[in-house]
Structure formats: structure tokens, C-alpha cells
Amino acid sequence: MGGDSVRREWPRYAAAVTENLMSGGRRLRQAFLQTPMRFAVARSPIIHPTDREPSVVLLRNGFAFRSCYFPDGRRAIARVLAPGDFGGLDNIVLAGPAAEITAASRVGYHTLPAATVRALTRDHDIALTMLMLGAEAHLQGDRLTATIGRLDAAARIAVLLLDIHDRLFRRGFISRPTYNLPMTQEQVADHLGLTLVHVNRTLRRLREEGIAVFDRGVVIIRDIDRLREFASGLPQPAELAAELPAATSTTVSPIRTDA
Amino acid sequence: MGGDSVRREWPRYAAAVTENLMSGGRRLRQAFLQTPMRFAVARSPIIHPTDREPSVVLLRNGFAFRSCYFPDGRRAIARVLAPGDFGGLDNIVLAGPAAEITAASRVGYHTLPAATVRALTRDHDIALTMLMLGAEAHLQGDRLTATIGRLDAAARIAVLLLDIHDRLFRRGFISRPTYNLPMTQEQVADHLGLTLVHVNRTLRRLREEGIAVFDRGVVIIRDIDRLREFASGLPQPAELAAELPAATSTTVSPIRTDA
DNA sequence: CGGCGGATTGAAGGGAATCAATGCTTGTGG
DNA sequence: CCACAAGCATTGATTCCCTTCAATCCGCCG
Numbered sequence: 001m002g003g004d005s006v007r008r009e010w011p012r013y014a015a016a017v018t019e020n021l022m023s024g025g026r027r028l029r030q031a032f033l034q035t036p037m038r039f040a041v042a043r044s045p046i047i048h049p050t051d052r053e054p055s056v057v058l059l060r061n062g063f064a065f066r067s068c069y070f071p072d073g074r075r076a077i078a079r080v081l082a083p084g085d086f087g088g089l090d091n092i093v094l095a096g097p098a099a100e101i102t103a104a105s106r107v108g109y110h111t112l113p114a115a116t117v118r119a120l121t122r123d124h125d126i127a128l129t130m131l132m133l134g135a136e137a138h139l140q141g142d143r144l145t146a147t148i149g150r151l152d153a154a155a156r157i158a159v160l161l162l163d164i165h166d167r168l169f170r171r172g173f174i175s176r177p178t179y180n181l182p183m184t185q186e187q188v189a190d191h192l193g194l195t196l197v198h199v200n201r202t203l204r205r206l207r208e209e210g211i212a213v214f215d216r217g218v219v220i221i222r223d224i225d226r227l228r229e230f231a232s233g234l235p236q237p238a239e240l241a242a243e244l245p246a247a248t249s250t251t252v253s254p255i256r257t258d259a
Numbered sequence: 260m261g262g263d264s265v266r267r268e269w270p271r272y273a274a275a276v277t278e279n280l281m282s283g284g285r286r287l288r289q290a291f292l293q294t295p296m297r298f299a300v301a302r303s304p305i306i307h308p309t310d311r312e313p314s315v316v317l318l319r320n321g322f323a324f325r326s327c328y329f330p331d332g333r334r335a336i337a338r339v340l341a342p343g344d345f346g347g348l349d350n351i352v353l354a355g356p357a358a359e360i361t362a363a364s365r366v367g368y369h370t371l372p373a374a375t376v377r378a379l380t381r382d383h384d385i386a387l388t389m390l391m392l393g394a395e396a397h398l399q400g401d402r403l404t405a406t407i408g409r410l411d412a413a414a415r416i417a418v419l420l421l422d423i424h425d426r427l428f429r430r431g432f433i434s435r436p437t438y439n440l441p442m443t444q445e446q447v448a449d450h451l452g453l454t455l456v457h458v459n460r461t462l463r464r465l466r467e468e469g470i471a472v473f474d475r476g477v478v479i480i481r482d483i484d485r486l487r488e489f490a491s492g493l494p495q496p497a498e499l500a501a502e503l504p505a506a507t508s509t510t511v512s513p514i515r516t517d518a
Numbered sequence: 519c520g521g522c523g524g525a526t527t528g529a530a531g532g533g534a535a536t537c538a539a540t541g542c543t544t545g546t547g548g
Numbered sequence: 549c550c551a552c553a554a555g556c557a558t559t560g561a562t563t564c565c566c567t568t569c570a571a572t573c574c575g576c577c578g
Binding site: 012013014015016017021054066068070071074076078079089090091092093094095096098099114115118121122124127128130131132134135136137138139141142144145146148149150192193232 | 271272273274275276280313325327329330333335337338348349350351352353354355357358373374377380381383386387389390391393394395396397398400401403404405407408409451452491
């Protein structure tokens with residue numbers, strides 16, 4: 001088991017730009033890694049819509065999510081950020097952060113002012129890299145839309161658990177189908193377009209059937225094949241081409257996934 | 260009526276780059292407009308996942324949509340492209356188009372090979388413009404996710420009708436709350452995460468209540484305020500900062516919206 | 519020990535899906 | 549010029565997934 005239980009990377013990069021993305025990704029990450037690592041406690045905002053000086057972040061460990069609120073107080077979580085993900089790239093060209101990014105757990109991250117990152121785009125390789133990151137986020141978003149629009153609760157949860165799993169696995173943060181996902185059931189609900197109550201019931205079913213357990217921030221996938229069956233029905237693998245090639249490992253020792 | 264019935268533009272551009280986006284947008288559009296206009300009949304693919312040579316398109320008139328299919332044959336429409344929209348920008352950095360773009364009606368468009376557009380990113384202003392376009396699409400996608408995840412059928416349809424209306428209005432294609440939207444009810448359903456049948460019933464309700472009519476590709480908004488009430492509940496205006504400033508009008512006479 | 523956020527669970531109701539027919543247009547061919 | 553097929557729109561009846569409302573329980577902390 002193991003080997004082929006992780007989806008092959010899919011949206012590969014255009015051949016003509018793989019070299020550019022290699023070096024661009026390396027330099028972009030480098031710029032962030034040269035800043036001191038900062039920390040945010042769980043539930044504190046990392047990027048806030050009203051920030052004077054918008055910024056871009058690179059997550060080192062812990063999880064965060066991008067969310068926005070409805071007038072009636074409900075919330076939608078558009079994206080879950082895992083270690084290695086960038087956040088707030090929109091700030092480079094748009095005024096006023098589109099949404100806020102909140103730490104789900106204690107989070108270690110690097111941050112640069114939007115203006116600084118904008119200046120980095122003078123480097124063509126970095127500009128291409130940022131276009132790539134945008135395209136990936138875009139695909140991932142469309143995938144979530146399809147998931148919410150067409151799949152039932154069990155399948156949506158399966159997609160989430162597998163997405164995070166595959167992301168962490170590819171980046172080398174985990175080697176077995178177990179990981180920390182510091183989200184409350186309410187946050188999962190807000191991410192998947194469900195209610196807290198129904199998420200709870202669905203998780204119970206997955207647990208009782210021996211497929212997966214999600215308890216207090218710990219995910220244990222017991223039967224990854226059956227879990228993938230639930231998630232099957234989705235158009236494409238879609239967890240995008242994973243990371244910028246081996247940039248992280250050049251500078252840092254294995255990054256801890258948990259908070 | 261009229262004036263304030265259209266939402267103000269919202270995600271404004273970062274002040275530092277408005278100039279760049281002006282000229283970048285102009286040059287980018289210019290590059291497309293110099294190619295001969297091509298046409299696609301309704302329901303034909305404009306960009307297909309299996310294209311040898313991936314390309315980027317700029318819609319001149321008519322509508323198209325980006326979609327992908329589920330293994331069981333169901334479909335998800337991730338984005339509706341209106342005149343003035345770009346499509347397939349992901350192709351510049353990713354290999355293999357992420358999804359296919361299909362003409363909803365007869366469509367007039369310009370197209371350039373991905374490699375050509377990639378070369379254009381050497382122009383820093385154009386690179387920034389493309390980042391902006393990506394960011395806008397991204398926000399729009401998140402907005403759709405929130406819509407599908409948290410709003411009911413009537414609200415989702417209201418959001419769609421208003422989004423298209425505002426887009427066309429801002430670009431100067433229409434001046435009254437009436438426009439052509441050449442989509443079948445099934446396509447609307449696939450876009451909003453509903454079923455054909457339920458879309459039909461909901462449209463009937465909106466019609467009976469004198470709020471809006473959507474009949475055979477023609478949209479007539481009868482009471483835009485009440486329609487906005489339905490759609491209210493959404494986090495942010497979100498139809499992004501509209502278009503690249505006045506680039507279209509420099510070269511082209513008023514573009515027809517319909518097919 | 520209360521207070522609190524999060525997790526659980528039961529009961530009831532509703533919005534949307536599903537199943538199944540029936541019109542309505544339009545384009546095609548006889 | 550009409551019959552006919554095909555796609556789309558419409559509508560009724562029924563089912564069910566998910567939401568809503570309401571309690572209870574648990575672990576944690578000042």
C-alpha cells in the first residue's frame with residue numbers, strides 16, 4: 001500500500017516554463033525565508049482586510065484559512081492553507097485584501113509587504129511563478145465549487161481529507177495516512193457548505209464504517225481506497241502540481257506539520 | 260432607478276499599480292485585437308483540454324463558459340465568460356488546459372497561442388495585468404463558492420443575474436436592466452449547483468413575483484432592488500473592479516452583447 | 519465550581535433532488 | 549406544407565438529504 005494511494009500530480013507545468021518556475025519558486029521562497037519567522041496563535045488574524053499595509057505570507061507550519069463573513073454572521077471558508085502555501089498574493093495587485101486569513105492553529109510564517117513582493121515580479125521567473133500559484137489556487141477553487149455543488153456530505157468530507165492528505169504527503173510532511181488538521185467541525189462545515197450538525201453525523205458514519213476518523217484535530221485515514229471511492233466523481237485530481245520543486249528543503253530542516 | 264442600482268466597483272486596484280494596469284491592459288488587449296476575429300457556433304468548444312497547442316482567448320461578443328465533467332456525466336460550470344473576458348490564461352503556466360471553454364451562443368473572439376502570451380509577460384505591465392486578471396477570477400470563484408455553499412436557489416439565481424448585469428453594465432454594453440444570456444436552464448443549474456427542474460421552479464417564482472424574467476436566453480430584471488435583496492447576504496460586491504480601463508473602446512465600436 | 523467552546527445526539531421540518539409526463543419550438547426531411 | 553424528431557421548458561408527485569431547533573455531554577480553564 002502507500003505508493004499509489006496518493007494521486008499522481010496532475011496539472012503539470014507547461015514544459016517551456018518548468019525551468020523558470022524552478023528558479024522563480026526558489027527565489028520567491030528565499031525572499032520569504034530570509035525574514036524572521038513570526039508566529040500567530042490559534043484564531044488570530046494573519047492578514048486582516050483593514051490592514052494599512054497589506055502583506056503576503058508564506059506558511060511554515062500550522063494551518064490557516066481564508067474566509068469571509070455574510071451579513072447574517074454566517075461564514076464561508078474559501079481555502080485552507082497548509083504549510084508551504086502562500087497567502088494574500090492578491091494583495092499585490094488589488095487594493096484591500098479580498099478576505100481575511102486566520103490562523104487555525106498556532107502558526108509559524110514569514111511575511112513580506114505587498115509592495116516588496118510586487119517589486120519581486122520584476123524578476124520574470126518570479127512573475128511566472130506567481131502566475132502559476134494563482135492558476136493553481138484558481139483550479140483548486142473551481143474544484144471546491146464543483147465539490148460543493150454536486151457532491152453529498154460524505155463525498156465533500158472525503159475530498160477535504162484527501163486533499164489535505166495528498167498535499168502534505170507530496171510535500172513530505174507525512175508518510176502515513178495520519179495528520180493534524182486543527183479545524184473545528186464548524187469550520188469544516190463552513191468550508192464545505194454544510195452545517196456543523198451534519199458534518200458531525202457524517203464523520204460519525206465514516207468512523208463507524210471504518211473509513212476515516214477525524215477527532216479533535218487529528219485525522220486518521222483507515223481505508224484510503226474506500227475514502228477515495230467516496231471522493232471519486234470529481235472531474236480531476238486537481239490538487240495541483242504540488243510545490244515549487246525542493247525549495248523548502250534547501251533552507252529548512254523538515255518542517256513540522258502540526259502547530 | 261439606474262444610477263445607484265449598479266454596485267460600485269469594489270476590489271479596487273492597488274494604487275501603486277493602476278498606471279501599470281492601464282498600459283498593461285491596453286497592450287494586452289491590443290495584442291489580441293490585432294489578430295483576426297474568429298467565430299464559434301453555439302455549443303462548440305473554444306478551448307479543448309486535448310488541444311495540441313493551448314491558447315488564450317479574448318471574447319468579443321457572445322457568451323461562453325468554462326466547465327468540467329464528472330465521471331457520472333454530470334457537469335459543473337465554473338465560470339461564465341462575458342464579452343471582454345479572457346479565457347484560458349492558466350494555459351500560460353500549466354500544462355494541459357484545466358477545463359474546457361465552450362461557446363454558449365455564437366461567439367466572436369480573438370485567440371493567441373499560450374506561448375505568445377507567455378512571451379508578452381516579459382512586459383512587466385502586462386505581467387501585472389495578468390496577475391490582476393488571475394486575482395479577479397480567483398475572487399469571483401470564491402464568491403461563487405460562497406454562493407453555492409450558503410445561499411438557497413432563489414438567491415443563487417439572483418446573484419447570477421445581477422453579476423452578469425453588473426458586468427455588462429460597467430463595460431457599457433447595456434444601459435437598462437435587460438440583456439441576453441444565452442444559457443439553458445440546465446446550464447444555469449450546472450453553474451449554481453442545482454437541478455434543471457429546481458431552476459425552472461425558482462425562475463417561475465421570480466417571474467410570478469414580478470422580480471425578474473429569464474426566458475429563452477433573455478433576462479429582464481423588473482425589480483432590481485428586490486432582486487438585490489435576494490442576493491444580499493453575500494459578503495462583498497465582488498464583481499471585481501470591472502475591466503481594463505477603456506482599452507476596448509479605443510479600438511472597437513460598441514461591441515454587441517448578444518450572439 | 520461555574521463558564522465556555524466544541525462535540526453529540528434526537529426529533530421535526532423543509533428545500534431540493536428524483537422520477538415521470540407533457541408541452542413547446544425549432545429544424546429537418548419527406 | 550406538414551410530419552417528425554430533438555432539445556428545452558414546464559409541472560406534478562414523491563423521496564430524502566440536510567437544516568433547524570433543542571438538549572446534553574465533555575474537556576478545559578480562570
